[in-house]
Amino acid sequence: VMETNTEATDTEPTIVDMMSELFMIGIATTTFDDALFQSISKFNPGSVILTLKLFRHSGSTKPEFLSSLCENIHNWKSKPLIGIDHEGGLIQHLPPPNYTHFPPEGEIGSLNDE
Numbered sequence: 001v002m003e004t005n006t007e008a009t010d011t012e013p014t015i016v017d018m019m020s021e022l023f024m025i026g027i028a029t030t031t032f033d034d035a036l037f038q039s040i041s042k043f044n045p046g047s048v049i050l051t052l053k054l055f056r057h058s059g060s061t062k063p064e065f066l067s068s069l070c071e072n073i074h075n076w077k078s079k080p081l082i083g084i085d086h087e088g089g090l091i092q093h094l095p096p097p098n099y100t101h102f103p104p105e106g107e108i109g110s111l112n113d114e
Contacts, residue, residue, distance in 0.1 A: 021046035021078050026085070028053045037072065044078035051085045055093040063098050 020043050027040070028051040040048075050069075055061055070082055084093060092101060 017044055017077070020044040021080075023047075024049060026051050041076045044076060045080050046078055047081040047083060048073055049083045049085055050093075052093060061094055061098075066094075 023043065023045045024047040025040060025043065025045040026049040050066075073080060073082055086092060086102060092099075095101075
């Protein structure tokens with residue numbers, strides 16, 4: 001019989017903690033306030049995707065904003081992987097010079113074509 005641990009300890013995650021880390025949450029909003037942040041953090045997702053609507057918000061592509069946002073997300077219990085929706089490389093939500101430009105997958109895939 002498998003025991004399910006539902007009480008959190010410093011060394012052993014609960015079954016709920018382990019299951020919640022299997023989830024990926026997309027943040028598709030133009031307002032990212034403390035209430036929303038706290039609500040999402042309770043789920044302890046294993047990964048978070050920052051999406052287009054977030055980047056359309058005034059000033060949201062500034063390095064200081066993203067650095068602070070990522071630092072806050074990494075303070076969640078699950079320490080999630082953070083991804084950015086670049087829509088296949090055709091659209092860069094984080095433009096140079098502050099961020100690395102990644103070419104579309106088709107361009108990368110054709111590098112070794114002969």
